Amino acid sequence: MKLQLSYPSKKVIKADIQITGSKSETNRSLLLQALFPDITIKNPSNSDDGSVMGKGLKKVSGEVDIHHAGTAMRFLTAYFASQEGKAIVLTGSERMQERPISVLVDALNDLGAEITYANKEGYPPLRINGKKLLNKKVALPANVSSQYISALLLIAPSLENGLELELIGKITSVPYIKMTLALLNEIGVITSFVGNQIKVDPKHEVEKTTLVVESDWSSASYFYSIAALSEVGTEIKLTSYKKDSLQGDSVLAEVYRDFGVETSFMENQITISKTAYCQHSKVDYDLSNAPDIAQTISVTCFGLGIACYLTGLHTLPIKETDRLAALKTELSKFGAKVETDAESLSLFSSKNIASGVTVDTYHDHRMAMAFAPLALKQSMVINDAMVVSKSYPDFWKDLKKLGLEIEEI
DSSP, rough: OEEEEOOOOOOEEEEEEEOOOOOOHHHHHHHHHHSSSTTTEOOOOOSSSHHHHHHHHHHEEEEEEEEHHHHHHHHHHHHHHHHTOEEEEEEETGGGGGGOOHHHHHHHHHHEEEEEEEEHHHHHHHHEEEEOOOOEEEETTTTTHHHHHHHHHHHHHGSSOEEEEEEEEEOOOHHHHHHHHHHHTTTOOOEETTTEEHHHOOOOOOOOEEEOBOOOHHHHHHHHHHHHHHTOOOEEEESSSTTTOOOOOGGHHHHHGTEEEEEETTTTTTEEEOOOOOOOEEEEEOOTTTTHHHHHHHHHHHHHTTTEEEEEOTGGSSSSSOHHHHHHHHHTTTTTOOEEEOOOEOOOOOOOSSSSEEEOTOOOOOHHHHGGGGGGGGGGTTTGGGGGTTTTTTHHHHHHHOOOOEOOO
């Protein structure tokens, strides 16, 4: 589906939006529920990724196709490897089969798993014969995707001897590791994270527990961007969010202060308010702990006419698309000057924004949603717009509540 976006009114925005649960928390909770059936989940994500994860966990044999869901690929690899007697071929989209997974496979095989590659060495599809994993010690490079680390941690309490994980080098995406450990603690699992050593004790039964999933901060990022690009006086209320969030992307509340956007918390709701116009000519952020908001921030900065330098982006080239390359291509269509390397993006300030640009989304939900707020400045077209269903199926409906005009073409 191709959508035309425009914002003719140019007025102060007032809106209330309900966002469903975090995709990251939902997928972790679903895996824990599969291991410990006495767990109940409230406010789960309604995303494609959450649906794919839930369906995959119910399989006992045959092929499991997770399409574009990277989190599901990592988590289900660990899950099926630890499920004695289950024989699965785990596959995904063409892009998924280009995303490396050998670091996780090697670690699981070191623990005693039986995983082989059905096609290209180091990449999905995977043949997994579930086994009882008795080894407890394993090491991983610390700068890999936190999803590899979380995949191991999530199955750890179900392993007979638990897990002792050593992370070698500088650790990235720490908030996502802490999110996983916090969820384990919530169901009564004893863990420790000291220096580069993580330990998870075995726990073979869990009492009845309800896990309430906080709404997705990554989804909130697009409303922060809209607030930043709107007029002073804009107020957007979002539910359900916590001040002491487990999600790394909650750093948005701090980052967007630089753009004149304030965040206030009340019960399970946040209000994001445009209180001032941005006074910066350039901003620098290390997004090692929150790389998923890099697209949103870079588009916000371009829309505000300011420069930015974003680092800690080494995981972006192996996401749904090469996000650094895609950002450079699509921002350039609007007239931006962008430079990238393997782990950073430099955007130069520009006061001109081209209108009528068609944004390609590369099968990447975040490309569609990150660029949409620019419609407050200039009309645009979004190709393959329903790619947003991967994480936020109601995105376009919710943007209409803000006064944007969205038409299928």
